[in-house]
Amino acid sequence: MVDSMIRKQQILVGQKLWVEQFRDLDLPEGLRNGVRATVTSYDSAAKSVTITDADGRTWTLDPIHLDTGWTFLVEGRSFAENTQKAKAYIKSLIADLRAQPDHPKFPELRQERIDALLSILARNNRRKAALA
DSSP states (O other): OOBTTEEEOOOOTTOEEEEOOBTTBOOOTTOOTTOEEEEEEEETTTTEEEEEETTSOEEEEOGGGEEOOEEEEETTEEEETTSHHHHHHHHHHHHHHHHSOOOSSOTHHHHHHHHHHHHHHHHTSHHHHHHO
């Protein structure tokens, strides 16, 4: 997603984020892709992040394995992807994309962008879905 109004969040101690398998770089033994975790320490110079998962297990890994989430600039203010304002903005982006015609040479690009935005909505609605 290359958009001047959409940026990755910075890694901060105390932040909740997702573990992400990056290409062929293996995750530590026992750490699953997609797990939600909390940053307990971050050394940007050493490229090392320590996280704690929901079971209290601690892992130290390269920040490349972390998805910090997105920040959306809406009406001059920044909103994290899990806020109602950002979710509404994401839905408007999806509607705009659906209204556009496919690119003549790369018709899959529009749907890939829609899918990426839908995945952001889905991961921020998991808790509600689990309670239902």
